[in-house]
Amino acid sequence: MNRKPQGLVVQNPSVCFSAETLEEGADYVNAAVRTVDQPEASPAPKVRGLPALAACWLSLLLIMALRIYFTSVMSDNNMRLTAENLQLKEQNQNLTAENLQLKEQNQDLETEKKNLTEQILNMETKWTELNVTRAQWSIDNYCPKGNNGRQCRPCQDEWLNFQSSCFEVYDVAASHLKTWEEARENCSGNNSDLAAAVNEADREFIISHSWNSWNDPSIKGYWIGLRVEGGQWKWINGSDLINSSWVDAPTNGSCAVSDDNQPRWKSANCSDRNRWICGKKAITV
Ligand SMILES: *[C@@H]1O[C@H](CO)[C@@H](O)[C@H](O)[C@H]1NC(C)=O
Ligand SMILES: *[C@@H]1O[C@H](CO)[C@@H](O)[C@H](O)[C@H]1NC(C)=O
Ligand SMILES: *[C@@H]1O[C@H](CO)[C@@H](O)[C@H](O)[C@H]1NC(C)=O
Ligand SMILES: *[C@@H]1O[C@H](CO)[C@@H](O)[C@H](O)[C@H]1NC(C)=O
Ligand SMILES: *[C@@H]1O[C@H](CO)[C@@H](O)[C@H](O)[C@H]1NC(C)=O
Numbered sequence: 598m599n600r601k602p603q604g605l606v607v608q609n610p611s612v613c614f615s616a617e618t619l620e621e622g623a624d625y626v627n628a629a630v631r632t633v634d635q636p637e638a639s640p641a642p643k644v645r646g647l648p649a650l651a652a653c654w655l656s657l658l659l660i661m662a663l664r665i666y667f668t669s670v671m672s673d674n675n676m677r678l679t680a681e682n683l684q685l686k687e688q689n690q691n692l693t694a695e696n697l698q699l700k701e702q703n704q705d706l707e708t709e710k711k712n713l714t715e716q717i718l719n720m721e722t723k724w725t726e727l728n729v730t731r732a733q734w735s736i737d738n739y740c741p742k743g744n745n746g747r748q749c750r751p752c753q754d755e756w757l758n759f760q761s762s763c764f765e766v767y768d769v770a771a772s773h774l775k776t777w778e779e780a781r782e783n784c785s786g787n788n789s790d791l792a793a794a795v796n797e798a799d800r801e802f803i804i805s806h807s808w809n810s811w812n813d814p815s816i817k818g819y820w821i822g823l824r825v826e827g828g829q830w831k832w833i834n835g836s837d838l839i840n841s842s843w844v845d846a847p848t849n850g851s852c853a854v855s856d857d858n859q860p861r862w863k864s865a866n867c868s869d870r871n872r873w874i875c876g877k878k879a880i881t882v
């Protein structure tokens with residue numbers, strides 16, 4: 598009567614209802630019969646069946662636990678991925694928006710570039726016109742028309758040429774005297790600056806033209822392009838005066854005056870009113 602219920606195995610593949618367990622169940626039913634002629638033929642089936650069942654339940658529990666565990670892990674993962682996905686979507690949106698913005702900026706820059714290119718062209722045109730105007734001005738001022746056509750000279754009309762410089766002496770009446778700053782502005786109005794000497798000969802030329810023929814005591818001399826800056830005599834171009842014996846110490850003020858009665862330049866208060874001498878480079882003809 599020891600039949601193997603193979604059908605059951607097929608119908609229920611679960612480990613817990615495997616053929617062996619059922620077979621052992623059958624043995625247990627037949628146990629009483631067997632004890633008569635076959636004592637101790639097999640160990641107590643009850644004892645053998647219980648651990649198997651427990652193992653069975655344990656593995657079932659294990660499987661369920663694992664399933665629950667993996668399900669939760671996977672749903673965690675899923676949630677994480679969904680969140681990441683959302684974030685990426687937002688980033689994508691942001692980048693798209695940024696892209697649009699950059700495109701707009703690019704367009705603006707292109708427009709601005711066009712605008713600037715045109716402005717540069719306009720300015721170049723203006724500059725060319727200005728150059729031509731200047732060239733005309735220079736020719737008219739340095740090469741005036743004479744009886745024998747144009748004659749070019751190193752200095753403009755009314756200006757004195759000495760070596761590589763042009764000087765204009767403003768021996769004005771007492772009512773037209775100027776402060777050092779005013780005198781400088783007057784020179785710049787005639788495309789020049791207060792006079793400076795590049796060498797000893799220049800210095801002597803400036804002194805010899807600092808006339809005070811009326812001996813007017815209110816006129817201390819002629820302003821030149823020399824004044825004290827940072828406790829040091831400096832030319833208007835910012836260079837230090839090299840030969841310190843050309844001028845006295847700045848005891849009476851911070852600006853230098855030239856006077857043909859004195860061998861050296863003197864210091865005077867820059868707010869004083871004096872005559873002045875303008876200077877600029879001569880052109881080579
Ligand atoms: C998207 O832009 C908004 C505002 O500009 C900002 O608050 C958010 O953090 C950005 N998101 C990402 C993912 O960069
Ligand atoms: C372009 O240049 C003109 C002047 O030439 C100016 O009025 C205008 O505002 C400029 N446009 C831009 C977008 O810069
Ligand atoms: C204008 O003149 C200067 C020299 O003074 C020259 O270097 C420049 O190229 C000229 N510019 C134009 C546009 O002719
Ligand atoms: C400089 O001063 C002189 C004399 O006062 C005057 O005739 C001349 O117009 C002035 N020049 C300028 C550019 O102010
Ligand atoms: C200085 O400029 C004034 C006004 O522009 C002019 O009348 C005068 O002739 C100029 N003087 C010299 C020496 O260039």
Ligand SMILES: *[C@@H]1O[C@H](CO)[C@@H](O)[C@H](O)[C@H]1NC(C)=O
Binds near residue numbers: 793794796834
């Ligand atoms: C500044 O001017 C002085 C006097 O004219 C001259 O000696 C010197 O070389 C000039 N310096 C520069 C840097 O041009």
Ligand SMILES: *[C@@H]1O[C@H](CO)[C@@H](O)[C@H](O)[C@H]1NC(C)=O
Binds near residue numbers: 842
């Ligand atoms: C300085 O100037 C004086 C005249 O004022 C001249 O005698 C002397 O040789 C000059 N010194 C130098 C080093 O050029």
Ligand SMILES: *[C@@H]1O[C@H](CO)[C@@H](O)[C@H](O)[C@H]1NC(C)=O
Binds near residue numbers: 845863864
């Ligand atoms: C300073 O000014 C006074 C009065 O005008 C004059 O007597 C004196 O010689 C001047 N000193 C110098 C170093 O220029």
Ligand SMILES: *[C@@H]1O[C@H](CO)[C@@H](O)[C@H](O)[C@H]1NC(C)=O
Binds near residue numbers: 849
């Ligand atoms: C220069 O003169 C003015 C008045 O003309 C005066 O207020 C000032 O104190 C004087 N400066 C010096 C250094 O003497």
